Amino acid sequence: MRSAMLEALTLTTESTEPAAYVNTAPVVRASAEWVAYFRHNAANRIPVPWDEGAGASPEELAEIIESLRAWQLGETSDGSRLMRAASRYAVRMNEPGFVDAIQLFIAEEQRHGAELGKYLDLAGVPRKGRDWGDTVFRCFRHLLHQMEVWATTVVMVESHAMLYYAAIRRATSSTVLRKICHQILRDEVPHLRFQCERLAILHRERSRGLLALTMGFHRVLFTGITLAVWVGHRRALRAGGFTFGRFWRSAWTQMGKAWRAMNPRAYHWPVTSRALSALSARAG
Numbered sequence: 001m002r003s004a005m006l007e008a009l010t011l012t013t014e015s016t017e018p019a020a021y022v023n024t025a026p027v028v029r030a031s032a033e034w035v036a037y038f039r040h041n042a043a044n045r046i047p048v049p050w051d052e053g054a055g056a057s058p059e060e061l062a063e064i065i066e067s068l069r070a071w072q073l074g075e076t077s078d079g080s081r082l083m084r085a086a087s088r089y090a091v092r093m094n095e096p097g098f099v100d101a102i103q104l105f106i107a108e109e110q111r112h113g114a115e116l117g118k119y120l121d122l123a124g125v126p127r128k129g130r131d132w133g134d135t136v137f138r139c140f141r142h143l144l145h146q147m148e149v150w151a152t153t154v155v156m157v158e159s160h161a162m163l164y165y166a167a168i169r170r171a172t173s174s175t176v177l178r179k180i181c182h183q184i185l186r187d188e189v190p191h192l193r194f195q196c197e198r199l200a201i202l203h204r205e206r207s208r209g210l211l212a213l214t215m216g217f218h219r220v221l222f223t224g225i226t227l228a229v230w231v232g233h234r235r236a237l238r239a240g241g242f243t244f245g246r247f248w249r250s251a252w253t254q255m256g257k258a259w260r261a262m263n264p265r266a267y268h269w270p271v272t273s274r275a276l277s278a279l280s281a282r283a284g
């Protein structure tokens with residue numbers, strides 16, 4: 001199946017800069033469309049030439065490997081909490097397809113973790129069992145019972161992932177690792193879109209004042225996450241061409257795209273029976 005949506009979401013990320021979103025259709029996609037997209041994407045992956053070996057020099061690996069171990073750990077969550085939150089939310093919204101979409105999203109994230117793990121094995125580097133950044137994030141995730149808080153955090157982390165994997169791809173000559181990064185970057189663009197559309201739905205009924213307050217909170221949270229990512233991964237980010245200034249500016253640019261994509265006013269919304277009755281009540 002290759003719908004217009006799949007065309008819109010299939011991006012090339014060959015350039016050294018993170019890919020931009022493609023917002024060709026100003027409507028939020030139904031869960032069934034997301035399910036179709038995730039299934040299509042799972043069946044159309046970039047081949048990774050594993051038999052070429054790790055293919056990175058010891059000097060090159062020294063710059064990125066500790067960071068990669070930590071990031072790999074972060075990509076390996078069983079997703080059970082998210083599934084519980086998504087199931088509750090889907091019942092409340094009467095949107096059973098959302099659970100399937102989330103399940104496929106989790107499977108894609110787990111593939112990222114598995115492929116990075118396989119690369120560490122190939123390079124003869126032990127996988128990490130614990131990391132301070134991951135522990136903080138996992139503790140935080142325990143608080144994430146609400147879809148909105150969860151999706152907000154994921155958008156922020158994925159915005160940094162776009163910069164991070166672009167940096168790793170620049171920092172290495174390993175064909176295997178470059179292909180893995182390329183695939184992850186290609187996956188993350190629709191992931192961001194998926195979360196942003198959900199946030200647009202969640203923010204849709206919010207008043208201007210409350211929405212401004214929400215965005216203020218986003219900025220505080222994003223500042224904290226951006227600083228934490230730099231502190232935890234600056235060596236690898238520097239190897240990939242980022243100074244702190246460039247990283248800071250790129251992170252806010254990337255998140256700016258996400259903020260635009262989660263703005264409910266950026267979408268056309270179908271006229272629901274509820275809206276129609278409100279209109280007719282006003283007219284009456």
Ligand SMILES: [Fe+2]
Nearest residue numbers: 075109112184
């Ligand atoms: Fe990921």
Ligand SMILES: [Fe+2]
Nearest residue numbers: 109158188191
């Ligand atoms: Fe992702």
